Amino acid sequence: MGPALLFAPADRPERYAKAAERSDAVILDLEDAVAPEAKAAAREHLVNTPLDPDATMVRINALGTADSGLDLAALARTRYRTIMVAKAEDPDAVAALADYQVVALCETAAGILAAPALARLPNVVALMWGAEDLVASLGGTSSRFSGGPKAGSYRAVATHARSQLLLSAGAAGKVAVDSIYADIPDVEGLAAEADDAVASGFGAKACIHPSQVQVIRDAYRPGDDAVAAALDLLAAADSAGTGVFAYKGQMVDGPILLHARATLRRAGR
Structure with a gap:
């Protein structure tokens, strides 16, 4: 897995192959990247536009929602068997997905606190964290400082969550995936964060634009x-x-x- 995992909206099938060519693995996204009215079409695109299942995972909506049930029904019509579960919080619900290899995306306060239990599940192969949904779940407004000497760096709660997820994954012998870097033009900021991910022990880093892939690869490839x-x-x-x-x-x-x-x-x- 990794090191550069590239998200691609599942409702844009014309981007599937390009995303796969430019990354180490592609994450076809049925959740945040797809508007509610486009999710049904996105599921059909997922079925009708196949990629290599060994280098592809599918992010489904949070378990317990109507959308997640429809996502799983669509997945059953594909060869994809690695899924990313958005807003993973309930170990029992994730364990019930025994037919899949699961990347548990811990992006709420409850998800971060459940990370140790999620990491110990046999069908969980990796943990990932998400900063903005986490802060939103706490009633906050931003995971990063917007000004001053700390501009662009994570607030303390995000740093704590990132570390806790990494420790939870490491203790269980699972891969930890670092969160995306949303400021696409800020190549230097991404490079610094990717360097820190490598040095800290993250096995991969997710990204949202093809231009970010090589920056992450460079960080993971020793000179x-x-x-x-x-x-x-x-x-x-x-x-x-x-x-x-x-x-x-x-x-x-x-x-x-x-x-x-x-x-x-x-x-x-």
């Missing part, structure tokens, strides 16, 4: 210097033959070696 440094460090560890050793003036132990191995995995080494 030649990083790969060389990881190889040198692991070679030094083999030579040292001890659990803890000094390397270039720094103490190296197990966690540092895990970081180096993670770098090589992202580089395909």
Whole structure:
């Protein structure tokens, strides 16, 4: 999965193939990206415009709504078996989707608090969080600061939710997916946030525009210097033959070696 997951409105079938070509996986969106009056047509497009099911997931509406039932009925007519459940909150309801691999989208206060239980479900393969719906569920107005020295950065509650979701996914051995970056022209802001996602342990990041895909890929792909440094460090560890050793003036132990191995995995080494 990932690292760059691109949302595509399910009511725009002419965009399906382009989104699939330009991303690592496409998320066909039956929820927020589709107006209520267009959802029925979007479901038919989903059925009649197939993509590779191994590189595609479908975001359905919140469980318990009439739309989610119609979404699942449409999905049954397709080969798609990976779904993103919007506003996931109820572990029992998600567990009932046993025929699907589920990405639980925790984007409400209840969803973030349920993240540990959701992550432990056998059919849940990943967790993702959403900032704006989360803040809206609390009665707030914005997940990010709009001015001053913190402009563009997350407010404390969003940062807390992001961290809690990452910890919940990691504790269960599941992938954590970082939220979208809505300011499409702000490439520098996206790059900084993607760099932080990689360093923190998110396995992928979602995006809403094809121009954001390469920025995310670049963040997840280690540079030649990083790969060389990881190889040198692991070679030094083999030579040292001890659990803890000094390397270039720094103490190296197990966690540092895990970081180096993670770098090589992202580089395909």
